[in-house]
Amino acid sequence: MASTKQLCESLEQYEDVIPWINDTLSVSDDSDETVDLVELDHHITQLLTTLDIACEDTSAQLERIIEDVSRGIPRLAYDLHFMKDGALTFQTALADVLLRSKEAVPAETNIALDDLHHLDMIKGHMEASREVLREAESWSTLEVEVTSLILEKSYAKAAARLSEASRSMVVFQNTPEYDPRRTLMVNLQNQLEASLSSALVSSINNQDIVACRDYFSIFSVIQRESEFRNYYNASRRSSIVSMWQNALLTDCEPTSSQPPGALAQPFVEFLQKFYTNFALLLNAERTPISSIFPDPAITLSHFITSTLSSLQPTFAQRLSSYNSHHGETSLAFLIPLLRATEEFATGVEKVMDKIESSAASTTQPRSSRIERPATHVRRRSSRLSISWRPDPSRIPPSERGVPTPSGGEVDAMEWDQELFQPFLNAQIDYGSLEQRFLEQSLREIITNDTRERVQDIDRPRLFRERAIDIFGVAEGSMSRCEAFTHGYGVIGLLHALDGFFQSFIDMWTADVRMESSGSSSLVQSSISVGELSDLDYTAQDWSNIQLSLHLLASARAVSERMATFETKLRSYLAEVAAHFRLARTDPQNFIIAITRGESQLLEQSTLNSAELNALLTNISNDAYSPLSAAPHSATLRAQNSAVAGPEVLLASARMSLSTFAQTCQASMQKTILSPLRQHLATYASSPVWGSPGDLKVTNSASDLRVPTFSLSPSDTVQRVAEGLLNLPRLFEVYAYDNALAFSLQTLPNVESEFLKTLSEPPPDTSSQSTRRRSSVAFVKPITLDPETVSSAWLVSLGHTYLDYLTKEVLPSITFLSIAGAAQLASDLDYLSNIVHALSVEHEALEKWKGYVSMDEEEGRRVLAEERSLDNVLQQVSKIRAWL
Template sequence: MVLTSTLLESLEDCTDVTTWVNELLENSSETDVRSNGDAAHVASLIELDRRVGQLATQLEVLAQDTSTELENTIDDISRTVPRLTYDFQFMRESTQSLQLSLSRAQLKQSTTHGTDLETGSVFQTLKKLDRVKRNMVASRDVLLQAEQWSTLEGEVTALIGENELPSYQKAAERLGDARKSMALFQDTPEYEPRWTLLVSLQNQLEASLSTALVVAITSNHFPNCKAFYDIFSRIQRETEFRNYYYGARRLKLIEAWSQVAALDCGESPSSDQSESVKFSDLLGRFFNDFTTLLADEKNNIPAVFPNPLPTISAFIQNIFDALSPPFSQRLSNLTAYYGPTALLEIIKVYRLTEQFASAASRLLEGMATPNAMPPFLSSHSLDGSEDASDARTKSHGRRHSKRMSMSRRTPSSTLLTLTPDTESWEQSLFESFLDLQCDYPKLEGKLLEVSLGQLLDVSGGTSGLAGNESARVFREYFSQIFTVSEEAMLRCMSFTYGFGLHGLVETLEQVLESFISSTQKQLLNSRLLPSHGGSKVNYTDEIYYTDEDWAAFQFFLHLLEASRTAFERLFALNNRLRDTFAPTARVLEEFGADAFLPILPGASRGQTKLLLQSTLNSMEQRDLLHTVATSPDSLNPSSFLPRANTSLNTFTKTCQKLLQQTILTPLITSLTSYPALATWSSAPPQSRDGAPSIPQFSISPTPNMQRVAEGLLNLPHLFEVHVDDAALAFSIETLPFISADFLKSIYDERQSLGELPRSAASRKGSTAQRTLPPEVVTGTWLSSLTLSLLSHLTREVLPAIQSLSSQGSAQLSSDLGYLSNIVKSLNVEWEELEEWRELTSMTEGETKEKLRSAEGSSSRILERFASLRGWREPT
């Protein structure tokens, strides 16, 4: 059977109940037939009766449910219908009220124009009455003021005459009110007379208060001082009050400054000066007294003035302005007194000043932050018990900066906090040093000159640089130069915070360059230069040196070792320059393009601003600091001191050259008479009948050439003793006729090319030099010596021969061939030697043919040889 809800829906839609029942029963039967799949199983009548009974039951249940729902609906309607009457009544009354409101609005709109006219008239009347009232009040005030001005002079004079604080306060109040009323008389004939009277009465009141004010200030009666300050403020005399206060509070300090003579400032004790001391001692005592006074004013000024921080800053400025003689004058006299060594005393005074400024700054910071308890000078005394830079660093760790026009943004931890009030007195204090800071290079140069002059005196003077001990003197003196240079760096940082770096570098360059150049000049004039005479001593096989030659060899070898040490110190000096000035350089590099004022390590705001605005902050200075800030950990010695590096490099080459000349002295001596040998112009030997003799097929070398060639073969014995000497390995690439390519060629195949020394590496110290095997060092020196000798032979000795006969040419060919074989055995080749040797074996025709083919770019050697043979006119 279908569901009850479905059954009910189908019953509602039907129009004939009989038909609906039949359809329902037929659908049930068809469903059973389809399910059984056989028509023979159609339900019997009994089954139909059963189904009719079920349908009747369902219909009965549905009828009952429908009846119940209908009853409920009727009950709801019966309860709701009476309320509809009330709702209709409410709607009707609301409609009537709305209609009444609309009628009133229409009526009000019709009468609006007339109401606006009446309201405007009322307001006009009120405005007129208000204007009359204000004019009447102003007139009354003018009359009252006129009445008060008529009695002002008498009342104020009477109050002043009572000489009591309350009377003074009343007089100040009366004068203050009178001054306010001056605006009423602006642009009237009454203004000038009344203003003159007002100023006169203010002067009388100030004169009457001055004595009592000074008494109150000197007796530390600060409640009265506060009352007097209010009185002076009322009569617009606050500046005069500050002058009274500052003058009374600074009196003892100013007397302590002026009543003591500074001996090293050129001052002689006068009748009003109790004693005389060094300026640094006077300044230390003065700053201690100053700090004590500021410690008192830290508590006093807030009790009197409403703005304590600007007041105490102005008080400091006022004291410095009142010093007599001025601080800058004594500083200038101090510089003149000490002369070349003035920088040492100036820095000492500068440090004392910095310590005072640091203590005063901490005091001002404490006043700016009332809850803070800043450490004061009692724990950081001015006697140097704590380094000034440490104190400054601790103080500046809490600072940050205001915007300025020449620097770049930075985190707040690296900026300054002091206000412009602090900046004014700081700049005034340190401005006295600014000219001296700008002259720092000159002052440093004079001091270095004196210091190095004293070193020379201790070392035996400049003459000691040309004696047997000159290598030791040079090494010790150069070491002392670097010592004083490092001291100069510290002075530069202490006095200019790195802004004097460019001047310092220029000064050091000049000192180092001058010393190296003068030493080199003395060496060239030294009596220890290689000689060509004297008694011969056989120190090596077949090579004879005089005692002077051997002494010169030892001398130049030691001097080369001293040069090596100097390069190491120069490299260390470059690194020290970088490390010392890197903090300043990095700060300025960071602030290079924005608008914040950078904080220099250890410097105050006032110092930083003065230095940034000074001539020290030049383009060259900024470029140098940029190099410092961006330089790597490993520097080339020419990074900061290029001129000194060049001079020392030239000095090293000179030592190497002189050492080579000493070694080659016996061989060069053998070649001295070589151009004048008679064999060069000799004719071929003749037979007894006058016919030419049979040519000699083997000509022996001349004794001179034999000594030279054998001397070259015996040169390695000279280096056996010094094979491990670091001086020989130093700067080996600067030996004459030696290049990096040549060094590579003589390296052993097992030697890594990465270990090949370069100019920069070889000057860094012994670490790089130890990568050279001893046999490479010896081989390089032997090659350089051989090439130097061959250069001397082909460029000076052979061209000095006056003429060559055929026999002489044959002899020269034999000599040069013999020498060429020896040179090649030493793994050395010299193109000019081979060219001379080939020319000596040519016939006249071959030589002239070669000259013709070389026309326009002929060889210098070819031209000379043709002239020697008489085949071409000498050029």
Template sequence: MSLTDDDALAALPANFVDTLGELSTNEELVDWINTSLAPGTDDLGAMDRLVARLVASLDVASEDTSLQLEHLIDDISRSASRLHYDLHFMRDGALSLQSSLNDLTLRANKSSAPETDQALDKLHTLDITKRNMEAARAVLREAESWSTLESEVASLLSEHAYDRAAEKLAEAHRSMAVFANTPEFEGRRTLMVSLQNQLEAALSSALIGAITQQDAAQCQAYYAIFERIQRDAEFRTYYYGARRAGLVAVWTDAHLADTGESTPIQTTSTPAIPFSAFLTTFFSSFLSTLNAERTSVSAIFPDPQSTLSTFITSTLSALQPSFAQRLNSLNSNLGPMALPEIIASFKATETFAVAADKVLERTLQSSAFSPSQDGDLPSQMTDRERKLHRRRSSRMSVSRRMSLSGGTGFNLRPGVLAGSGLEWDTELFEPFLEVQAEYGALETRFLLALLAAEPAPQDVDHARALRERTGVALSLAEESLGRMLALTHGYGAHRLLGALDEFLASFVSSSQRTFSSSTIPTPGQAFGGAPADMDYSLEDWAHIQARLHLLDALRNTLERLASFEGRFRAVLQQIAAQLKSADGGLPYVPSTTRGALVLLAQSELNSLELQTLLQDAGTEEQSRPGSQELLRRRSSTGTPTVDKPLLESTRGAVAAYTGATQQALQDAMLAPLRTHLASYASLPVWSSTPVERPGRNAAPVPTFSLSPSESMQAVAEGLLGLPRLFEVYADDGSLAFSLHTLPHVDEALLASFEDAPPPEAAAHPAHHRRQSVALARPSISGVGMLTTAPVLSAEAIESVWLSALGRTLLSQLTSTILPRIRTLTPSGAAQLASDLGYLSTIVGALNAESEDLVQWRECVGLSDEEGRKLVREGGMGEGREVLGNVARMRGWATSQY
């Protein structure tokens, strides 16, 4: 095998390159080669070629290195002579500089005489003395002015020279620091406060007049006076009180129709209006006042935006009765119907808040930007205003939104809440926190009241009524999504889910109670598709037909419920995406302000349950297969993938309703058979004794197996005729609905059909059934869940129903009818054993098995001796109850039963 160059390189030691460096220091070339190269069996020819390549490479590298060394030596040779000249030139320059510095030092020492230093010291001393004396004179003058301060201020006030009086008081206030920690401080402070009060009292009437007349120039002058005497807060109190008086009067004199308040005498002639309509009018007036005040406030106050926001909060605090009180009165007075009015009031408040925030933002812009250069900020802006300005300069306008049932829109892209950035709106929305926290209960009461107000369908069957009422209930539930978004902006999703689950479960349970107490009219003619020889009355056919229609209506109800859950889940996913992309922890909602969202985010609505619900919705969205994958699954299983149900209580109620309907349908199908079994326990054959013929030498007559009784034969014929009943309803898809809730269903039999491959459509063209969602087998808690129901053939569905019908009949027979037999003679026991054996054969053909029936057969077939022995030994295990009943009938010892 030949060795390639790459193999030869790979065969070299890992440190071969480092070993090459030792070649220059090693005197023995042969020893170095023996040390570096380990013995091997590689191809020497390849190794020779490799060595040749390495030698050539080393030669080329040696030549390159020699050439570079020659160039380097030439450069050094050329620079050496020049370097000597440069060093000599630098030495001459340094010596010249040293000589110049020495000459300069000598001349400077000769020019500074001692007389100059003394003159400078004297001037410095005189300057310090002058400044200290001026300061002392100013202090003495201020101290001297306190003796005449009261008289001077009184004189100026009498002359209405308020500005000069304010100046005097400001100067006196600045001199108060001189008297700190002296006995005179308290007296002078008391005098100062008294004089400030006198000036404020003298200006109060004129100030109120100027505020009322909206004289901005005069108000500005008065504000400057109040500011000099440290009465800025008092001036704002005067201003706010005068400007909000009209709004407070409108609030107090309101004639409301839905708050239950006593009407003021002066407003009895005006018609009462709803609270939400009044809020719209009131906030419109409030907004007009703000727009009018924007110019005045900017001219009077140095911080117009903060002043205007404080004006809003002070006005809200001055309302009597308060906003929260009227909102609570509205909730109490309207009862279940209060929710729409509360939402309308909340929307009116949000509209005002957004408009007011824009006014505040325009106020800051008009006072902050200079007309010559937009980027310049005035020097009097506070740090907070500068931060707000920088924050607004980087905002983007995002207006894409999603609308659901007329509700509040949610932006689908992340954004930043615009506005003034102040926190004035939290006080505006605080009254709504209580009703927002109770949103779930309010929504439940409102939905139940709306459904109760809907007229019930008249003169229609129960299935049609259920369809119509389901449509109404789900339509009401659909509208609640918009109300949730409008009042809680998505934070009430978990409360709404609980409210809808309670509401829809209550509706389904109420429909079931109505079904249980309703009667089905008997038709005037026979059912057209029924065989004439079947032992069913017109009433039986009517009951069967009505129950089948009701099952189909329940299937339709479940499908519509699943569709509504899908729409609810879509809303949850958008809320989850909105909160996930929120800026600063708050979603972007253009129809409200930051304060409303801050309160919601900090309220009990933003709970762990909500976060879990939204997280699950987001997870389902991410794990949902694509359209191609969904089509593939639909084609392979016949049913699309279904997400985890949201309305579990409602599904439990539907499952219970479905089971009750299936039970009623079974009772109707088994009605003729139950008629035959009604008198079965009282047949005289159970207590009869065999008649023995006299004759000692009579020949023995062989004993043959007994024939079943007439009642049992009729029951058996009815069971064998049940498949013909299913031929009548072969195309009715309602029989395939929710087989897991079918009473006495054989779960193993049903599972075997479900696990079997789906039948081909071409194989059963006459029995095609529309696939629908189904209720899974109820859990321990009884809650039905949504599942993907495999497509079953008509024969499979018929087999499951026949098995369940047989098991239902056997359950009634073994638990109700047989225990009512009072006496059982040996001949009666033989007849009963024959009947039960015959019945076992018949129900076996229907795949209906019953352990209780087997136990009854075994106990009835016992002889008296065997039975008494079992009773004494306490045998039969799980069949002890059956043995006790048979022992009672046969007259065995029953003390322990």
């Protein structure tokens, strides 16, 4: 074991105590074999002793510190009081010295000094006024001088003369002379620019770097730097703009003019060629721009931005046309475009790095830096302010302060914002695009499904095969989300996947509901019908039962596949959350997207929502939690409140799968109970209910009429009882079929408390071993035995059949005589004993039995005493004529 100091230092490196304990206890275990419990107990005892010693040492140090602070506080108050007294004394002494210094100087000397100061101020103002008046006087010859210099092609001298005149414009501000002189200044600058334009364009086209640098200096002097940049950018981008405008594309709107003989090509192929030529142009411009402009990185950024903004049709228009052309599957075609754009952006960043590295090696005067527009400052305020924030207390102190980028970095970043801006609307609409793509894939799968149904394919097997296709399509959704939104679209991804799986399963649920008996002949029974030949089932019934079982088995396979897919999905979300956390803690070295501009666009979009924040926070908190099991598994984990896990990601899909399982269970129960229901087809209309019976009158004081007919159960009830008692035989045949154990919580008329008791594990007598195991391993799932599953099904079938009896059959009896009531009471009592053998307790059946057994006097008394009339009592009173 490590020393106390080392253990305390290692504890500070963990955010959670449990991982530290596990890592500390596993330090001495170099093999993969399980640590012996005795040795583990020895390590735990030694660790507890070490921690106790550390706690005692910490407490002792804390007490010493408190004692030192307690002794030092009174001394601190005394020192502060002493410093205050010293400051007051110094202030008084300083005031006395100042007063004595003023009294030491004679009054005549003060007057003379004030006069000298006043005269010096007047002299300075007069000299400044003289200089300004000289500059203003030069305006009378300004136009002639500048015009003559332009004619002589002395452009530098003309620019210097205009610059001097521009500085004197402040003299005429707020005077009537200001506007005419301002107009004259602009006209002369326009003349100088017009005289330079042709030579400037020629120098730019000929790549005359020296001449371009001189012209740039002239334009900077006359405050026309932006016009020089416009000339330069327009001249150098002409080839790229023409290539874009003259492109003939097969999957976009045709442009207004096409060169003759041009070959059409897909947009993605053209875009790759366009980016290749654009990158070659940028590499060629790197050296001239670095030689001409004082800010080469910003200039190259503006060159890229101006080139992209001058494209006709615009990139956004062509992208919208491309999107409309590909329709429902446009997402799969947009991703290659974005990937090509990101590859181009990566190449441009390398060019930017080369420019910045070369610019850093040459120092430039601060005055040569060109001021940027105010819009850059506005963008700087929101730079890399990722809104997703985990718990601040869990952030290391060394990572809480992050330096902000400089202004030049923000300016040079604008090019990639202009580059990726056309994709932003599609990225924001990623959820809808993914949903449309998945729906189209589902329609294609359904088309194949319908085609194969005509060929009489086994439906349960077809359900499993189509589920494989569905999950195969869904597997690519995470890569599409990452490629197109870099994780910002995970909310739309979850909604699209949830709706995709839900639609697929709901289609099969509706199909099972409408055609529960259709195609049953295609399913071969896995048992010998002769074993149960005495049961009242036809060959069609056996086929329907087998079909329902196979569909439940397919649903179980789909549930397991969905749980596996959700595990992959949760792993992807954890990676996104970790990536976002790295980008937040170290934005200089980690970014969300390919470039900082693309990251900022996504960050400031509606994709970066509070819902995304909550999802990533929950995923981060559940990083070390066990994944929740499928809610329809045989372990009944969803019914056991003691087992907690992360929130289910595909809730609607799981609910649809639960509904599908419930539909299959209901169809199977309907088939199983169909012979028993047929026995009751004429039970309510039996003439025995209204028969008076063979009665004799006694001479007793009460004058009772005693029926003489037999009160044994009727033949119908005896046949029903035989059918109910045969149900356990039926489930003995299917007991080891795992399909019966799937989704027991959706069985009708089965209470959750009953299922919970079935799924509870046996208690562990060793609390110490349980506590140790829970800290290092997860609880194993509880597997139900076949007897437990059969019991749940028998309870459900019994309740379902008795509901049919008490809600539909018995209320259909129109009249009960005394003899009929006695017979019905005998039938219900016999039937109650039978269902008790199946562990079925049915409240309505007991009420019918109790109320029917009453004579007229007791029934009327109970009816009068009931404040709120029971529904069963009301029905019995009606057919017994008590009302």
